[in-house]
Amino acid sequence: MKHSSQTFKKRKSISSTIARYVFAGTVVILVIILGLNYSSSKKHMTAVILEKAQHQAEEFAGSINQVFASAQRIPIVMASQLNQMEDWSSRDLSRMLESMLLENPDIFGATIAFEPGMYQGLPHMAPYAYRKDSVVASTLLFEGGNNYFMEDWYIIPVQLQEPYWSDPYYETSAGQEEVLMITYSVPFFTQQDGKRVVAGVTTVDISLRWINNLMESLAVYQTGYGFLITNSGRYVYHPDQHLRMNETTFSAMDEWIVSNQDLSAAEADTIRNQQFSVYRKMLAGESGLFMESFMFPDWKEKAWFAYVPIRSNHWSLALVYPRDEALAELRSLNTILVLVGLFSLFVLLGFVFIVTRVLTLPIVKLTRYTKSVAESGDYTRAVPELSSNDEIGELANSFSVMMHEIDQAQKTLEDRVKERTAQLVQTQEQLVQSEKMASLGQLTAGVAHEIKNPLNFINNFSELSVDLTKELNEALVPIDMKEDDRTYVNQILGDLSLN
Known part of the structure; x- marks a missing residue:
């Protein structure tokens, strides 16, 4: 028995399916790993950068404070000498x-x-x-x-x-x-x-x-900078020379807010409150880190800044770190990791595809074998030999046993079909004979019915004729007629009664 090859749908190979699943799973895992790595690395690098900013600010403040502290001792010594x-x-x-x-x-x-x-x-x-x-x-x-x-x-x-x-x-x-x-x-x-x-x-x-000179030598990435303010908030040093000795931190912030028409009132109040809060801490001689500052003069780029006091004269020094530049190295590293991950992913995909192709080759042979058997109906065709000793080898052996059993079952089925066919032919002949007898019986019953109906009519009419004859005879009795005529009438009525 042959089957049309159209019954076999276009298949997807196991190797490509496994490769797709491995690829999808690996992509998900890679994205999760890279996301977690970026998050933890950003957190760690931010802590390192802020620690570096604080240390650098303290180092510069220490250099400034050392000069002022040395200068302080001179008039104190002179005053002590003059007192004596x-x-x-x-x-x-x-x-x-x-x-x-x-x-x-x-x-x-x-x-x-x-x-x-x-x-x-x-x-x-x-x-x-x-x-x-x-x-x-x-x-x-x-x-x-x-x-x-x-x-x-x-x-x-x-x-x-x-x-x-x-x-x-x-x-x-x-x-x-x-x-x-x-x-x-x-x-x-x-x-x-x-x-x-x-x-x-x-x-x-x-x-x-x-x-x-000291502040200009300060290296804070490419656009970062430092500024120095007095205990009243006036700029002693700032990269923008217009601010030096002309503006305080508060007045410069207010001027920028007034000049920036893009800010809503709520945004302006938020920025002012945040910045002023830090400036007040600086004037109070505190040290710390501010995470939500901006880069001057456009104040659009986010920045961190570390501030420390100059102990000798109560000034304050701040170093402004541009956040994007500070994290640029992390983003570059993350980009490299993404590229390495993608390269490794495609290498893994190729390796998985090759391995699955090797592993599924026996299955492909078995698939081709079963397809050819299904198309030809020849169950005596030998199963291809496989060198595999694993589950696939066992599957091939099972196929061989199954094909032998199918062949035997097919032969047994053919014998049974022949036997059943002979029985069906005999039964059919008996049914034909029975149908003939039944048809003859139906025909006989029909003929008998057709004959019986006229006979019943004749019988009924005869009985009526007898009755009528009797009535006619009784009616003729009182009538006077010739003897020959009466004899002739009686003869006719007698014939009618007999018939």
Whole structure:
């Protein structure tokens, strides 16, 4: 018995099916692994970057603080020496100042400013030593009508009777170019009438040009930067020179919010509150990390920044880290991992395809064999020999046994079919004979029925004729007729009765 080859649908190979499932499963696993790896790596790298930012900020703040701390000791030492001196000669004062400048190259200038009338009865006395080119020069601050005792660097420490850091200022005196300076003032004292009174103030002036050089040497990726603010929030250093000494952190933020028309009121309030909160912490001398800052001047790129205080003068330093640049290395690494993963995936896919092809080759042979048997109906065809000793080999042996049993069953079935066919022929002949007899019986019954109906009619009519004859005979009795006629009538009526 043959089967049409159309009964076999176009199949998908096991090797391609396994490869697809392995590919899909591996892709899912790869995506999960890469996602978890990126998430954990981002978390770890963020922690490392923030730790680095905090460490770098502390390192730079330490460098700045070291200069200021060293400068602080100088007027303190001078004030201590002046407190112990009973006679202040102008020569001693000049030597003290010049020696101090020669020993401390970070100091731009220094002065010993006396209270009016305190130095040998003179109304003013304030020798000032400063650097001019490569030499140390001297002058008197009160020359040219300079009322030094009305300056903040003098009045505030005298009134507080404690050291004082001035706000940064631009110095243009002494024939020098405009230089950003800061002054540290320490009051010194003397005894008058058994009381301790302020005799004057010793100061050191520090040029902040080195801060610009230090901050400009700061490397925070490509677009990152640092900024330095005073204890009032004023920018001492910022990459945008317009902000230096002109704006505070608060005013600069407000100006940006006002100028940015794209921000909604809610967004502006959120940014202002977040930034101002951090700025207040900076002014309070705190250190920390801020995760939701922005890059200046467009304030669109997200950034982190670390802030630390300058302990000596209560300033604050912040380093701004661009988040995208900081995580660029992680994204590059993740891209490499994705490419490596995809390459490995395709290598694995090819390997799986080859292995499954090798493993499924015996199955392919068995499939072709069963298809050919189904198309030809020849169950005596031998099963192809397979060198496999595994489950596939057992399957081939089972196929061989099954084909033998099918062949035997087919032969037995053919014998049974022949026997049944003979029985059916005999039964059919008997049925034909029975049908013939039944047809004859039906015909006979029909003929008998057709004959019986006229006979019944004749019989019924005969009985009626007899009755009518009797009635006619009785009706003729009283009628007078000839004897011959009556005899003839009686004869006719008798014939009718008999028939």
